[in-house]
Amino acid sequence: MKTISLEQAVELIPDGASVMVGGFMGVGTPECLMDELVRQGRRGLTVIGNDTARPGRGIGKLVASGVASRAIVSHIGLNPETQKKMISGEMEVELVPQGTLIERIRAGGFGLGGVLTPTGVGTTVEEGKRKIEVDGAEYLLETALTADFALVEAFLSDYYGNLTYALTGRNFNPVIAMAARTVIVNAAHIVPVGMIAPDHVVTPAVLVDYVVAHQ
């Protein structure tokens, strides 16, 4: 793990990169990284996350400012800006059932080619996918997802980058930290090594490339 300034961390992310972003309706989203992406005027990002939050919050900031040109998410219902941009063709949106989305990301991080899920069988979600029968039940083959970057929001990071999360701020964060080539963490608090007991570390430091404290 390396320490780095917020500006330098975000400069690592080129136009057109794929980024997984933690958070659920903006709760547990690394807002400093969102704001800095907007400030640096990044373009053409593929954003993978649970939802596009609300206008002015979390991934919603990337939508409104035109940073994101594509989103792979499960829900856009509380962000009219995403819906508008999807309908006008300004943004490409792939809607994925929530449990399938997180499992595709988990599969990516765990070295699996994909998962078999009953979710989506008999719905529009099955279009173009392989259906596989196992012991008489039908499943969809949902392929793994990985990304260039994971933008993770943590509650605590020690100096090595061991992470814990708080309450419902955990959501996608520990899962995306497994599934991206470069992991950038925005931590609410930086604490000395040993403050997080080994049993309480959720994301091991070896997965973390950069940590930036909340600004």
Added chain:
Amino acid sequence: MDPQTLIAMRIAQELKPGMLVNLGIGIPTLVANYVPAGMRIYFQSENGLIGTGPIPEEGMREALLTDAAGMPVSALPGACTFDSAMSFGLIRGGHLDVTVLGGLQLDERGQLANWTIPGKMVPGMGGAMDLVTGAKRVIVAMQHSAKGASKIVKQLTLPPTSSRTVHLVVTELAVIAFEDGVATLRETAPGVSVQQVLAATDAALTVPGEVPQMHIEGADS
């Protein structure tokens, strides 16, 4: 009594001590208000919480303790939090006893459409498809009709949420169970006749010899 309160009160009667229950947005959320005091139900929020409690007092709201709509909640004693893979493992893996969801349409076998109106409303399915596919028991909370048209129809005109059928629907007029591909009228609302339910329903309903009325405290019969 307004229709939403009636529906929520009736569905609360389906919950038993110790159950893990997920409530959707809208009428389903109200169900938690009518669980008898002292009965321990584990409410799950799919954003990663078991033990979801009421909205906290002003000044006690924590930005990192929210429901699936991102709104502040409290956590009850014994609550626990986890990541989204665990949350949907609970849902899809058959660990969730009951899910209560809203509905746009139900067909007469119990297949549900509740996530999109193509061309009009495209919010994304969120967790709805996983919930309907994975929960042990699926209960739909919805008004019987929309704009004068029955929401319980012969055939869906909207895209289905799952190939799996739901178990029960509670409306302001009736309780209808779906078993073996058949819709059966189980109860009528206080003051509502079997004929009124049949007249308001497009789908074919099986009517047993005796159809009791819902027992709802404070409702006029």
